[in-house]
Amino acid sequence: MTHRTLDTALAEAWIRTAAAAVEDAERHLTALDTAIGDGDHGSNLRRGFTAVLAALDAPPEGGFESPGALLRTVGSTLTAKVGGASGPLYGQAFRAAGAELPPDADPAACADALAAGLAAVRALGGAEPGDKTLVDALAPAVDALRAAAETGATLARATAAAADAAERGARDTTPLQARRGRASYLGPRSTGHQDPGATSAALLLRALADAAAR
Amino acid sequence: MTHRTLDTALAEAWIRTAAAAVEDAERHLTALDTAIGDGDHGSNLRRGFTAVLAALDAPPEGGFESPGALLRTVGSTLTAKVGGASGPLYGQAFRAAGAELPPDADPAACADALAAGLAAVRALGGAEPGDKTLVDALAPAVDALRAAAETGATLARATAAAADAAERGARDTTPLQARRGRASYLGPRSTGHQDPGATSAALLLRALADAAAR
Amino acid sequence: MKKLINSPGSVVDDALVGLAAAHPALAVDFERRVVSRAVCPAGPKVALVSGGGSGHEPLHIGFVGPGMLDAACPGELFTSPPPDRILAAAQAADSGAGVLFVVKNYTGDVLNFRLAAELAAEQGHRVATVLVDDDVAVRDSAAGRRGTGATVVVHKTCGALAERGAALEEVRELGERVVAASRSFAVALAAGTNPETGRPGFDLAEDEIEVGVGIHGEPGRRRERLRPANELAATVVDAVLEGNRPGPGDRPIVLVNGLGATPLIELYVVCAAVTARLAEHGVTPARTLVGSYVTSLDAAGFSLTLTAADRLMLELWDAPADTPALVRA
Amino acid sequence: MKKLINSPGSVVDDALVGLAAAHPALAVDFERRVVSRAVCPAGPKVALVSGGGSGHEPLHIGFVGPGMLDAACPGELFTSPPPDRILAAAQAADSGAGVLFVVKNYTGDVLNFRLAAELAAEQGHRVATVLVDDDVAVRDSAAGRRGTGATVVVHKTCGALAERGAALEEVRELGERVVAASRSFAVALAAGTNPETGRPGFDLAEDEIEVGVGIHGEPGRRRERLRPANELAATVVDAVLEGNRPGPGDRPIVLVNGLGATPLIELYVVCAAVTARLAEHGVTPARTLVGSYVTSLDAAGFSLTLTAADRLMLELWDAPADTPALVRA
Ligand SMILES: Nc1ncnc2c1ncn2[C@@H]1O[C@H](COP(=O)(O)OP(=O)(O)O)[C@@H](O)[C@H]1O
Ligand SMILES: Nc1ncnc2c1ncn2[C@@H]1O[C@H](COP(=O)(O)OP(=O)(O)O)[C@@H](O)[C@H]1O
Ligand SMILES: [Mg+2]
Ligand SMILES: [Mg+2]
Ligand SMILES: [Mg+2]
Ligand SMILES: [Mg+2]
Missing domain, CATH: 3.30.1180.20 (Dihydroxyacetone kinase; domain 2)
Structure with missing residues (x-):
């Protein structure tokens, strides 16, 4: 069965897929962060998603009332448990996306929600595209999702396009010199390494596409 | 020319020979002290004999009045400059030996002076023969020197016998378990290593024999 | 790696237990990882709260006490604490004259303290912030300079001024002048x-x-x-x-x-x-x-x-x- | 070997220069390597003097000041100072009520302090000694146990008792009880x-x-x-x-x-x-x-x-x- 809209079940499937992916990628993310940061991005996200899974396992009475409510819980859990730079950024992004998301979001509505998440990241962290941050994965993903929606793509296809774009965006951070976050302290020495946050952002979008395709 | 008695000239020649020998052996002595002590015996003695040479280069008006006066200066210089365990032990030994030494000491008088030095070491440090200290080089040297004197040996032969005995004594410290000084903290682990202080004591006596033979 | 620890994941919690054992003048909330003074100031005074990733000890937990901080919130190793932990520290510290957050300028610290300040304000705390950015090794980063040693000078001087009864705005202003200097x-x-x-x-x-x-x-x-x-x-x-x-x-x-x-x-x-x-x-x-x-x-x-x-x-x-x-x- | 030093031979002297720069309350005699209080006690009090090889900092140079030591004599790295340096410290410290030597039990320290005590007595100083031997790792050595951490407890408690005006014998006796405990x-x-x-x-x-x-x-x-x-x-x-x-x-x-x-x-x-x-x-x-x-x-x-x-x-x-x-x- 492929999902046509982002309903509560798919939202939950997405987050559980993402948690598993984070667990698998922990060492890789930490290795990326060791090169140009402080070597904790993997453990930060693992800690966050462990708490998120606990929150999903103890849903409110009667379950989450909407995919948006579920994502808002994901966001506040990440904000409350992760710390560091990525904690508030992802946390506020999920909260903003959840607040924007209608109960049964089609690809266009999903694009709007993701755009709201991106806007939250940019408002909080002040990063521009090209600053070598998770914005560099999220921004192209929003564009790709919106473009796919406009051509009437299914949710599975649209989110796959978004994940592709995010992965490209993450890869394209490699030559960039960081201007935000810890990597920016390295100046020119930050080039030649892929940004850990952009990498994890792409991973989260791939998890959505995978869940939507199932 | 071989010296018949330990006069001021020979005393000075001895100490200058000893200083050169200490300089050459510095690393070896420190290596021995690293194994069972704190790795400074070589640098301690080098520091001491550097000061001793300075004292010899600035003798009292009219020169040292006797070999005993010269050795007392050596002793107080070592006491004042070396520190550690070996500083006061060698310092007081030279002072006591110098106090005992007559102006033109024959081998028997030399043996008495060396015995006085040994007694000073034992009085100050409380070591018994077999405790793995410089006593284990000095005590057999006193005996050998006295025995040679009794057979009427020349100063050169008598001091050579003392140096031989001291070197044997130093070598024989290897299997001993230390009971005094820093090496004693190692307990059974102090066996199998030659004692640095006994080694330097033998070196000082060899310097005397070498000077007396010239 | 040779360390006197029990396991990588327990370092911060174990250290807090040790801190509490050694310093009865500190109150340690192990659950929420907040270190505060066991004896509250006599009257209302501006409360100094600081924190950030652990691994920089004695910063910040070792600077809690009369004349310096009122509370510290240590995060995971090298990871700033999340907003609710910071909020808990503010709650423990606020004696009615407002709270000064002393924040080292790292993205994580800045963001988490900002969210915490919003939460604290919603709960009626008056909060001001001093951002410490003294590390001149950093140039040309849009994130600005890092905060390091000057934090100690801010803790000490602002702490002393707060102890004298100065108002929140006055203490904040001093902190900014110290940072600038x-x-x-x-x-x-x-x-x-x-x-x-x-x-x-x-x-x-x-x-x-x-x-x-x-x-x-x-x-x-x-x-x-x-x-x-x-x-x-x-x-x-x-x-x-x-x-x-x-x-x-x-x-x-x-x-x-x-x-x-x-x-x-x-x-x-x-x-x-x-x-x-x-x-x-x-x-x-x-x-x-x-x-x-x-x-x-x-x-x-x-x-x-x-x-x-x-x-x-x-x-x-x-x-x-x-x-x-x-x-x- | 990676160290913040200029040369192996200059470490102790360089560190003393740094100590003097950071602590104007200390008087440092660089020539004789004696660290003492810049301001002498008001009246005569028992003077505490300690020392030994360098490399154990803050022991002993960091414990000079009101309530603890009156003077410290640091030796070369890991090498106890010779008697005349110890004597110089005693001279700098004696305010007329006698001098207590706090000596860690190592052969070098014991011998050099013993010779120094003789020299000091010849010069009319009243000297008593406390030997610290707390390290139970040592067994069956005729040299006895080593002196380590208890030295700090002796410095602190005997220093405080001396500050109260106790007599030399009383301070020595306390030191021995602390060591025994x-x-x-x-x-x-x-x-x-x-x-x-x-x-x-x-x-x-x-x-x-x-x-x-x-x-x-x-x-x-x-x-x-x-x-x-x-x-x-x-x-x-x-x-x-x-x-x-x-x-x-x-x-x-x-x-x-x-x-x-x-x-x-x-x-x-x-x-x-x-x-x-x-x-x-x-x-x-x-x-x-x-x-x-x-x-x-x-x-x-x-x-x-x-x-x-x-x-x-x-x-x-x-x-x-x-x-x-x-x-x-
Ligand atoms: N101002 C910012 N805006 C957006 N993303 C940022 C910003 N600062 C840092 N990031 C992202 O956060 C990632 C690092 O996260 P993480 O290692 O968990 O936090 P920290 O840097 O506090 O250790 C970076 O790789 C980058 O993508
Ligand atoms: N109580 C003692 N009596 C005689 N010799 C001793 C005694 N204690 C130590 N020594 C000698 O001193 C030597 C070590 O000297 P050194 O390394 O210069 O001093 P330290 O042990 O203070 O570093 C030992 O090898 C030993 O021969
Ligand atoms: Mg990181
Ligand atoms: Mg040694
Ligand atoms: Mg971090
Ligand atoms: Mg030594």
């Missing part, structure tokens, strides 16, 4: 090893040093050969004075700080070298503090902080304090 | 490197530790696998309590001491573990001091000292002190 720069002989990864933040050869290093294992501006302390001190002093020479009325406070595994005898050697180089620049320190106050796990090396203090700052620097890591009679 | 034991993860040799005192594999180690790079009782802090603490606590369990009236003072390159966060982890193990033995510390006070250059590891203090000792432990390394308000 402060510059730091660090050199590492070895990076610290985060027990979570088990690997040093970066690898250096036996004769290499990292110049301009951060306190989270961030590599520095450049890599150089190890040189004598006098030369390293000259590099560091010159970097700290660049564009920030203390004025004629200034009474510089100097902090010669160890990074965690630096023996005190080496710090005194560095202190001698720093003092001599400052003298060559015509700068005479009014006060010099030597010790390991802002560390980076078991990194070896030192940082220098210079605060071009005015008379008030110096007076507050000398004021009484009674904390685990800094006591002034 | 004190036991220490140390574990190293890595030996310190003496810059003169450039080599660590001993080599350990990546997973090895030295149990019962001394503070001069002396190897310990045995070599073991590195274990979690809780287990190491149990070993060390048990060694310290063996045959010396504090009595019911005792108020134990506990010192969790870093060896020079141990980060504070690890010491707090150890402190938690030590406190827990002591509790299993039914021992509740009255006071706990955590920090690097008796070091061994850049050795990594910790020592534990336990003093089964009586009421007077505890009162003196809490008394005011104002020194570079220990301040009590």
Whole structure:
């Protein structure tokens, strides 16, 4: 069965897929962060998603009332448990996306929600595209999702396009010199390494596409 | 020319020979002290004999009045400059030996002076023969020197016998378990290593024999 | 990796248990990881709250006590605490005269303290923030300079001013002036090893040093050969004075700080070298503090902080304090 | 060997210059290497003098000041100072009520202080000596146990008693009681490197530790696998309590001491573990001091000292002190 809209079940499937992916990628993310940061991005996200899974396992009475409510819980859990730079950024992004998301979001509505998440990241962290941050994965993903929606793509296809774009965006951070976050302290020495946050952002979008395709 | 008695000239020649020998052996002595002590015996003695040479280069008006006066200066210089365990032990030994030494000491008088030095070491440090200290080089040297004197040996032969005995004594410290000084903290682990202080004591006596033979 | 720990994941919690055991004057909320004073100030006073990633001890948990902080919120190793932990510290500390957040300028700290300030304001706390950004090794980053050693000077001077009954705005303003007057720069002989990864933040050869290093294992501006302390001190002093020479009325406070595994005898050697180089620049320190106050796990090396203090700052620097890591009679 | 120094031979002198720069309350005689108080006590009081090899900082130079030592005489690295330096310290310190030498029990220290005491007596100084020998790792040596962490407790309590105007004999007697009540034991993860040799005192594999180690790079009782802090603490606590369990009236003072390159966060982890193990033995510390006070250059590891203090000792432990390394308000 492929999902046509982002309903509560798919939202939950997405987050559980993402948690598993984070667990698998922990060492890789930490290795990326060791090169140009402080070597904790993997453990930060693992800690966050462990708490998120606990929150999903103890849903409110009667379950989450909407995919948006579920994502808002994901966001506040990440904000409350992760710390560091990525904690508030992802946390506020999920909260903003959840607040924007209608109960049964089609690809266009999903694009709007993701755009709201991106806007939250940019408002909080002040990063521009090209600053070598998770914005560099999220921004192209929003564009790709919106473009796919406009051509009437299914949710599975649209989110796959978004994940592709995010992965490209993450890869394209490699030559960039960081201007935000810890990597920016390295100046020119930050080039030649892929940004850990952009990498994890792409991973989260791939998890959505995978869940939507199932 | 071989010296018949330990006069001021020979005393000075001895100490200058000893200083050169200490300089050459510095690393070896420190290596021995690293194994069972704190790795400074070589640098301690080098520091001491550097000061001793300075004292010899600035003798009292009219020169040292006797070999005993010269050795007392050596002793107080070592006491004042070396520190550690070996500083006061060698310092007081030279002072006591110098106090005992007559102006033109024959081998028997030399043996008495060396015995006085040994007694000073034992009085100050409380070591018994077999405790793995410089006593284990000095005590057999006193005996050998006295025995040679009794057979009427020349100063050169008598001091050579003392140096031989001291070197044997130093070598024989290897299997001993230390009971005094820093090496004693190692307990059974102090066996199998030659004692640095006994080694330097033998070196000082060899310097005397070498000077007396010239 | 050789460390006196039980497991990588338990370091922060275990250390807090030890802190509580050694310092009965501190109240430690293990659940929420908040360290505060066991005895609250007599009347309302501005509360100082600081925190950030752990691994920089005694910063911040060792500076809680009369004359300095009211509460500290330590995060995971090198990871700033999330907003609700910071909020819990603010709640524990607020005695009615408002709360000053002292925040080191790292993205994580800035964001989490910002969200915490919003939460605290919603709950009726008056909150102001001082952002510490003294590390001149950082240039051309939109994130700005990092916060390091000057944090100690802010804790000490703002803490003393708060103790005198100054208002929140006044204490904040002092903090900003201290930050503006402060510059730091660090050199590492070895990076610290985060027990979570088990690997040093970066690898250096036996004769290499990292110049301009951060306190989270961030590599520095450049890599150089190890040189004598006098030369390293000259590099560091010159970097700290660049564009920030203390004025004629200034009474510089100097902090010669160890990074965690630096023996005190080496710090005194560095202190001698720093003092001599400052003298060559015509700068005479009014006060010099030597010790390991802002560390980076078991990194070896030192940082220098210079605060071009005015008379008030110096007076507050000398004021009484009674904390685990800094006591002034 | 990576160190912040200028040359191996200049470490002690350079560090003294740094000490003098940072602490104007100290008078430093660079020629004779004597550190004393810049301001002499108001009236005659018993003077405390201590010293020994350098490389153990802050011991002893960091404990000079009101409430603790009157003078310290640092020797070369790991080498006790010669008698005339000790005499110079006694001369600088004696204010007319006699001098107490606090001597760690190493052959070099014992002999040099003994000769110094004779010289001082010849010059009319009244001198008494307390010999500190708390390290229970040493057994069956005719040289007796080594002196380590308890030295800090002697400096602090005897210093406070002297400050109260007690007579020389009284202060000496207290010192002996403190020594009798004190036991220490140390574990190293890595030996310190003496810059003169450039080599660590001993080599350990990546997973090895030295149990019962001394503070001069002396190897310990045995070599073991590195274990979690809780287990190491149990070993060390048990060694310290063996045959010396504090009595019911005792108020134990506990010192969790870093060896020079141990980060504070690890010491707090150890402190938690030590406190827990002591509790299993039914021992509740009255006071706990955590920090690097008796070091061994850049050795990594910790020592534990336990003093089964009586009421007077505890009162003196809490008394005011104002020194570079220990301040009590
Ligand atoms: N101002 C910012 N805006 C957006 N993303 C940022 C910003 N600062 C940092 N990031 C992202 O955060 C990632 C690092 O996250 P993490 O390692 O968890 O936090 P920290 O840097 O506090 O250790 C970076 O790789 C980057 O993508
Ligand atoms: N009590 C003692 N009596 C005689 N010799 C001793 C005694 N204690 C130590 N020694 C000698 O001193 C030597 C060590 O000298 P040194 O390394 O210079 O001093 P330290 O042990 O203070 O570092 C030992 O090898 C031993 O021979
Ligand atoms: Mg990170
Ligand atoms: Mg030695
Ligand atoms: Mg981090
Ligand atoms: Mg020595």
